[in-house]
Amino acid sequence: MVLNSYQNLLDICREDVFDLQQPLRSLPCAVTSPSARSNPDWEGSNASSSVGSAPPCLKRKIVVANFLPLNCTKDKATREWSFAVDDNQLLVQLKDGFPTDNEVVYVGSLNVQIDPSEQDQVSQKLFKEYRCIPTFLAADLQQEFYHNFCKQHLWPLFHYMLPVCHDKGELFDRSLFQAYVRANKIFADKVMEAVSSDNDCVWIHDYHLMLVPTFLRKKLHRIKVGFFLHSPFPSSEIYRTLPVRDEILKSLLNADLIGFQTFDYARHFLSCCSRLLGLNYESKRGHIGIEYFGRTVSLKILAAGVHVGRLESLLKLPTTISKVQEIKNIYRGKLVILGVDDMDIFKGISLKLLGLELLLERTPKLRGKVVLVQIINPARSTGRDVEEAKNEAVSVAQRINDKYGSANYKPVVLIDYLIPFYEKIAFYAASDCCIVNAVRDGMNLIPYEYTVCRQGNEEIDKLRGADKSSLHTSTLIVSEFVGCSPSLSGAFRVNPWSVEDVADALYGATDLTQYEKIQRHEKHYRYVKSHDVAYWARSFDQDLERTCKEQYSRRCWTTGFGLNFRVIALSPGFRRLSLEHFASSYKKANKRVIFLDYDGTLVPQSSLNKAPSAELISILNSLCNDTMNTVFIVSGRGRNSLSEWFDSCENLGIAAEHGYFIRWNKADEWEINSSGQCSEWKLIAEPIMHVYTETTDGSFIERKESALVWNYHNTDQDFGSCQAKELVGHLERVLANEPVVVKRGHQIVEVKPQGVSKGIVVDKIIQTLVNNGEVPDLLMCVGNDRSDEDMFESINLATSLSEHPAIPEVFACSVGPKASKANYYVDGCSEVIRLLKGVTVVSSQKNTASHSLVSSKDILEVVS
Secondary structure: OOOHHHHHHHHHHOOEEEEOOOOOOOOOOOOOOOOOOOOOOOOOOOHHHOOOOOOOOOEEEEEEEEEOOEEEEEOOOOOOEEEEEOOOOHHHHHHHHOOOOEEEEEEEEOOOOOOHHHHHHHHHHHHHHHOEEEOOOOHHHHHHHHHHHHHHHHHHHHOOOOOOOHHHOOOOOHHHHHHHHHHHHHHHHHHHHHOOOOOOEEEEEOHHHOOHHHHHHHHOOOOEEEEEOOOOOOOHHHHOOOOOHHHHHHHHOOOOEEEEOOHHHHHHHHHHHHHHHOOOEEEEOOEEEEEEOOEEEEEEEOOOOOOHHHHHHHHOOHHHHHHHHHHHHHOOOOEEEEEEEEOOOOOOHHHHHHHHHHHHHHOHHHOOOEEEEEEEEOOOOOOOOHHHHHHHHHHHHHHHHHHHOEOOEOOEEEEOOOOOHHHHHHHHHHOOEEEEOOOOEOOOOHHHHHHHHHHOOHHHHHHOOOOOOOOOOOOEEEEOOEOOHHHOOOOEEEOOOOHHHHHHHHHHHHOOOHHHHHHHHHHHHHHHHHOOHHHHHHHHHHHHHHHHHHHOOOEEEEEOOHHHOEEEEEOOOOEEOOHHHHHHHHHHOOOEEEEEOOEOOOEOOOOOOOOOOHHHHHHHHHHHOOOOEEEEEEOOOOHHHHHHHOOOOOOOEEEEHHHOEEEOOOOOOOEEOHHHOOOOOHHHHHHHHHHHHHHOOOOEEEEOOOOEEEEOOOOOHHHHHHHHHHHHHHHHHHOOOOOEEEEEEOOEEEEEEOOOOHHHHHHHHHHHHHHOOOOOOEEEEEEOOHHHHHHHHHHHHOOOOOOOOOOOEEEEEEEOOOOOOOOEEEOOHHHHHHHHHHHHHHHHOOOOHHHHHOOHHHHHHHHO
C-alpha cells in the first residue's frame, strides 16, 4: 500500500508529459480549514459552486506574500476578530496597475496566531470580505521558518553577511531549511485554492517564498508565475556559500518572470545561474532571458514605486497639516535633516550619526543650526545583533548631544517608538533634507515618499512660507548600496562606510543654492510621479503575459525529484525514442544509414578515458557487419585518434574533423574536402588565439589538420565566456577575406574552412548512396551538441528533397531533452548504447530463418 504522503514522489517518477496547447482543467477553489483537502477529481468537481471560485468573466491576479496586508485585532469582551486593510502597504497599492476587469486575491499569513478552532471561520470571513486567503502556520513552524531561517540565514546572507561565528549559532541548520520547505508548501497549497482558470497569474513576493514556484509548477504546469525579489541578491561569491543554493536557484527558475530592483542584483543572479548551474543567458529585443531546459525565463529590472495619490491625500488631512505646523514651530530656524529606518544592522543608523558628528566637529558654524531627526521603526524580527545596533545608535546620539547640544538644542532627536504614518508624512513635508544611509538595502521607498511629500500642497506651502508661484525644493542623500539609488540621479550618493563621505554630503546638502534644490527636486519628482506603484505593477504584469505567451507554443515534460523538479519545454513533435519503436522500424528497413557523434554521445563528456569500451566496439562491429547498414562516426576529433580507437572496426565509416576527412571503411583511403586545403589563414588566426590563451588562465589551443580550436572549458565561467565573445569578433574581423568560418560552440571557439560541417558531410554520404542505387529507407542520427544540429537538419530535409526518393523513417535523436532540431531524444550515453545494443539482435540474425520472428522480448533480453 502506498502512503498518500509519497504520492507526489511517485507522480514525479513517471515520465510525465503535457501539452501547453491543451486547455487546463479548472481546480476546485474552496477556502477551507487546514485539515480540509480539495477534491482531487478535477473533472468531476464543480468549481463554480465553491467559495473561492471567481465569476467566469474575471481573470485573477493572485498576489502571494509572507504577510497579508491586513491589520488584525481581537475584541477582549466578545473574543471576535476584526480585520482592516492596511492601505499603506505596497501589496494593496499595486492593484491600481492591474486591468479593471481583474480580480485580485491575496495569499499570505496573518501577523497574529489564530486558534485552530477559529481558522475555518476566519478563512471564510477574510475571503468573502477582503479576498484574502490566510496560510495558518503553527507557532513553532512560524518561528523556525520566518524568525530563524528567513531572518537569521537568508536575510543576512542576501545582505552580504557571511555566517562565520560558531558561538552565535550562525551556521546553517538543515532542520530550519526543512521548515522553510514545509512553509512554502503550505503557501503553494493555498495558492492552488485560489486558482480558478489557466488565465490566472500568480505574483510571488520576496525571499520568504522562493520555493513556491516549484510547488506550483508540480501541480499546474501552465500556471503563469512571476516572482519579485524586494531584497538585494548577493554576488555569486556570497550566494554560493549557501548549502541549499542550487535548490533555491532551480525553484526560482520554475517561475516565468523574475523581477529585481536593480541591474546589479539581476547581474548577480545571472552570474549564479551561469557559475552554479552552467546556464546561458542573452538579451533579445531588450528582454534578458535565461535558457532553462527549453524554457526562456525572463528577467525584469524595475524598482518598485510609491502610490503618489495616496501620499497626496494624506498630506491634505487636517492632522497632517497640524503636525507639519507643529514641527515647523519646534524646529524654527533650524535646518532639519530626516532619517527614517527600520531598526536593523544594515540601515547604517550609527554610521549616519557618526557622519553628523564629524560634520559638527569640522564646521562649528553649523552647530546649533542643524538637527538630525531619526525615526526608528520597530524591528521586524528578533534577528541577530538588533539590540546591539539599537544600543550603539542611542549611545552615539547621546554622545553627540552631550558634546554639541545645549539646554535648548539637541543635534540628534531619536524617535524610537511607533508613530502614525501621517506623522511620518508630516516630517517628510517639513524636513529640508532626507538621508538614507543603509549599508545594503533592496526596496527602500523612503526617498520616493520624501520627494512626493516635498511637492506638498497649497496648505503646506503656506506653512512653509511659500506662495503659489514658488517652486518646490528637496535634497536627498542616498547610499550607493540602496536599490533606489540608480534612479535618483540628483541625490548626493555616498559610501555609507566612509564617515568622511557622509559628512561631506551632509555639508553639501546645507550649502546648496535655492536653484540647485529646485532642479534636483524637479528631476526626482518627475521620475517618482511617472514610475509609481501602478506603473511598476502594470509593467511587471505585461512582461509576465508576454513571457508566458511565448511558452505556450511548446510541448512540455516534467522531470526531477523534490526541489530538483523542472519543466522541459520542447517543440511539439519532440518525444523520447523508445527501443521498441526504433527496433520495430529497424526490422522493417532494407537499407539503413546510421550517423553517430562520439563525445557526449557514445562516450560521456565527463569521462577521463575517451577511448571506446570493448562493449561499444562489439556493438559497432555487429551493426557494421550487417550488409543492410551503413554506419558512420561523425566527430570533431582528428582522424589519427579515431583511426586508432576503431582499428578493429573493419566496415565502420569515419568522418573526422566535422567531415573534413571521410573514410568509408578501414580499407579505403581518406577523402579530403578540397575546399578547405588552403591553410595560410592559420598563420593569422593562431597568433591571435595565442594572445587570448596567455591572458585567459586555463584556456588552450587545439591544433587540428583542418581547424584551430580555442578551448576555455577550464577557465572562469564568466571571464572565459567574455573572452570568447571578444575573440570571435576579433577573428571575424581579421579573417573576413579568408575562406574560413568562425563559430562558437560549447566552451570553444573554432576556426575552420568554409564548406565543412557535419550537415554537409551527411548530405554527401546520403547523396553518394543514392547515386550508387543504395537508397536508404531508414536514417538515424544521434548527437548531443550544437554541431550535431546541422546533421539533424540535413536528415530531416532529406525526406522533402524531390531529387531523393521518399525516406519513410527518420530518427534525428538528441542526447538529453533540450531545445533541438531533432524529433526524438534519449536520456544519456548509456541510453544510446542501449538502443544500439537492442537492435544488434536483428542484425546478428539477418541471415537466419528466425529473422522475421525476432520479437521485442528478444531485443529486451539482449539489452538486459
